[in-house]
Amino acid sequence: MKLRRRRNDRAPGTLLHPAALQIGTRTVTLPNAVSASFAVTGYPREVSAGWLEPLLTYPGHLDVSLHIQPIPQQVAAMRLRRQLARLESASRADAQRGKLADFAAEAAADDATDLADSLARGHGRLFKVGLYLTIHAPSEPELAAEIERVRALASSLLLDAQPATFRALQGWTTNLPLGVDSLGATRTFDTAALAAAFPFTSPDLPSEVGETSVLYGLSATSCGVILWDRYAQDNHNSVVLARSGAGKSFFTKLETLRLLYQGVEVAVVDPEDEYARLARAVGGTCLHLGAAGVRWNPFDLPASQSSRDDVLSRRAMFLQTLIATMLGDQLGPQARAVLDSAIVATYQAAGITRDPTTWTRPAPLLTDLVTTLTRNTSPAGAELAAQLAPYVSGSYRELFDGPTTTSPSGHLIVFSLRDLPEEMKAVGTLLALDAIWRQVANPSHRRKRLVVVDEAWLLMKEPEGARFLFRMAKAARKHWAGLAVVTQDAADLLGSELGQAIVANAANQILLRQAPQAIGAVGDAFDLTDGERQFLLTAERGEALLVAGPASRAAFHVIASPQEIELITTDPAQLHRLDQQGPEAARPTSFTEIGIADHDDDGESDPL
Structure with a gap:
């Protein structure tokens, strides 16, 4: 069957589409390519995070689509009960007839029991999930080779990929970014299995995706x-x-x-x-x-009386760190002692003590500290005052010569x-x-x-x-x-x-x-x-x-x-x-x- 439409017949505003599309039993032929679609009908019993990564990083032209539809809680619980009843009935019938235990059925019963327990406790949900593949190639011989490689890769992942025979067009449209599952070959997944199949799961990063996860970029080694x-x-x-x-x-x-x-x-x-x-x-x-006009007073204290009792001491220690950075050198023991006493004296001169009720008073300025250091009789005080002069009366004074703006x-x-x-x-x-x-x-x-x-x-x-x-x-x-x-x-x-x-x-x-x-x-x-x-x-x-x-x-x-x-x-x-x-x-x-x-x-x- 062929669908043709001349390019000049397209009405304004309509969607673009191929000029010719030939649908075969298992393939869809486009003007310059041919494609074949597959539905995954068999899955491994256990998977790890990022188990779809080999398919997502396949070097050829392969489209992978994952269609997800949540199952209502009541429907999921009812289906699990029916499944458990069938498995239990089959196990009892085999036992009565003297047959050997079916280990696959027992494993399925255990899985169904775990799912029912998780569903009842609200720890997870069930989803209908369809996984479909569409392989593209320039010609049919190349397509056949690509199909063999993709099916071999799927088999290595314990996936059973079946061709969309007589439904090639539906398979092709299912893998288009339309959000329509035309094949309907779904399988029931729980929350954990679906999270492991999510394409955003990276096998390189074991950390879980949290509330404040940030997209950094695309992996350099894969398409994740x-x-x-x-x-x-x-x-x-x-x-x-x-x-x-x-x-x-x-x-x-x-x-x-x-x-x-x-x-x-x-x-x-x-x-x-x-x-x-x-x-x-x-x-x-x-x-x-x-x-211009921006002032910053490092002597400011918080006005809240619920603050810690050692705020004044911590402010004094920060001022020592700040002044050491201003001077471009680490302060010696004598200079640090003189500076510490000068800072405390400067606060006391402004009426500020360890009592939080005094913290609302106007804080002293850097120039007040220099004045206090000048009055100090020790050589270290005079030297510190001289070194701080550019910040109170020199080229760097503009930022510190007033209260905080x-x-x-x-x-x-x-x-x-x-x-x-x-x-x-x-x-x-x-x-x-x-x-x-x-x-x-x-x-x-x-x-x-x-x-x-x-x-x-x-x-x-x-x-x-x-x-x-x-x-x-x-x-x-x-x-x-x-x-x-x-x-x-x-x-x-x-x-x-x-x-x-x-x-x-x-x-x-x-x-x-x-x-x-x-x-x-x-x-x-x-x-x-x-x-x-x-x-x-x-x-x-x-x-x-x-x-x-x-x-x-x-x-x-x-x-x-x-x-x-x-x-x-x-x-x-x-x-x-x-x-x-x-x-x-x-x-x-x-x-x-x-x-x-x-x-x-x-x-x-x-x-x-």
């Missing part, structure tokens, strides 16, 4: 997808390591956007203002540190450091992390959060900054938060004990293309095989390796929709094209660009 839930791991931290231009920021922004879909709150330390376009699109908040809030907070001088980037990163941590550690607002530190080498090169980041990496899990460390400098991260400890405390490790000079250190730190090292040396932009322990490793290619690419791209050519489209293309729906505060009125807890 890589879904990963960082909050289902031992800890929620991650390390993204790649050389410049490999796509690490693109991947991080893509994961950030998709985690926002799942209700995860995200805070980003952005040195280059790369997340502003994304923040505009999702109604987030972008805080430009170093911009505003407080950050929202589901996406971006701390942009682009307006800060290069010498202030590490200080700005530390201040931003401190403000983020106050929200993360607030017990009255506990929820899933992700803290992204882009270009973390800016903080890792400072000893105090690296130590603060390490403490955050160890304490984040206790507060249902994850720390994502993103850097292009492997030496700063892996060349120190603190950097190696941060990597060791990251259950999620994503590696993109590496430079030949760094592959040795990266390979040793992440225990990479020779093949994985070669993959990272030759990876294209957007190709990555997910390392989550010895048993969970998968190479994948990052994929994003055109709309996502517009929001997260940093390619100058693409950004220029988007800018040429007019301001409407990047107009925010609800976007705030404001100053920054380092306090949360509901509480405080530092990882110090």
Whole structure:
């Protein structure tokens, strides 16, 4: 039978279809190809996760379709009772006649009993599942060879694939993306068996798909997808390591956007203002540190009286870490002692003590601390005051010469450091992390959060900054938060004990293309095989390796929709094209660009 229609007879708006279609007993012939369809009628008794992967990764042109229809609970229970009755009746009849036991029937009865128990307890459901294959080839001889190979592959999986004889057209349409099962060759699956057959199940990643699973991309070794839930791991931290231009920021922004879909709150330390376009699109908040009129007072305390009693002590310890980063050197014992007493004296001069009722009073400023140090009679106090002079009366004073301008809030907070001088980037990163941590550690607002530190080498090169980041990496899990460390400098991260400890405390490790000079250190730190090292040396932009322990490793290619690419791209050519489209293309729906505060009125807890 032939179905023909001239191309110029097609009415406007109608669907495209082949110019000629010839239907045979087992094949459907198209103008430039021929296809044959099969229905899977026999299945193995037990399967593991990703057992359909060999069919999905078949190198030839093979369409695999899975049609799923849930069975109502009442109908499923009734069918199971009937099946159990039939099996029990057959077993008793054989026993009465003196026949040997039918082990296959006994196994089927056990399976039916387990299914009935699971159904009764609400632990699972039953589904009608149809698995169909359509093989394509340029000619009939080539099709015959492909059929032999596919049926052999199916047999190795203990699948019985039967040809759709006299139903070739129905088999062909069943494998089209129409959602119509024209063959109706179904088999009953329970929830566990169906989950194992789901195409999104990857044999490379044994971790289960959770509520906050994120699509990372397509597997580089198969046609499967890589879904990963960082909050289902031992800890929620991650390390993204790649050389410049490999796509690490693109991947991080893509994961950030998709985690926002799942209700995860995200805070980003952005040195280059790369997340502003994304923040505009999702109604987030972008805080430009170093911009005109932006003030940030690190002496601010929480106003809530329900906070911990040691808040003042923790604030003093953070100020010591901050000042050590400002000075670019680790403080000695004498200098640290002088600084600690000066901080306490500065708070007391402002009327603030360990009594939480005094925390609502105006906090002192950095210039007040310098004044206190100047009055100190020890040489260390005078030296510290002189070293802090640029931050109170010199080139860096603008950020610290007044009270905090505003407080950050929202589901996406971006701390942009682009307006800060290069010498202030590490200080700005530390201040931003401190403000983020106050929200993360607030017990009255506990929820899933992700803290992204882009270009973390800016903080890792400072000893105090690296130590603060390490403490955050160890304490984040206790507060249902994850720390994502993103850097292009492997030496700063892996060349120190603190950097190696941060990597060791990251259950999620994503590696993109590496430079030949760094592959040795990266390979040793992440225990990479020779093949994985070669993959990272030759990876294209957007190709990555997910390392989550010895048993969970998968190479994948990052994929994003055109709309996502517009929001997260940093390619100058693409950004220029988007800018040429007019301001409407990047107009925010609800976007705030404001100053920054380092306090949360509901509480405080530092990882110090």
